[in-house]
Amino acid sequence: MKNTRKYPKCGGSDILSVPESAGTYGNGNNIMKGLKIKSAVPVYRYICTTCGFS
Secondary structure, eight states: OTTTSSOTTTOOOOEEEEOOOBOGGGOBSEEESSSSGGGEEEOOEEEETTTOOO
């Protein structure tokens, strides 16, 4: 899905990409590995607009 820009299950080709972000107190598109903001691991989300799979 990330490389082909096509979702294999439904064949949808309109894919939205939600960029990673790290905000205060660990909010945003990330997974906190520790207690500090520098320990945030970014999470990139891809959403198929045809079926809604993410």
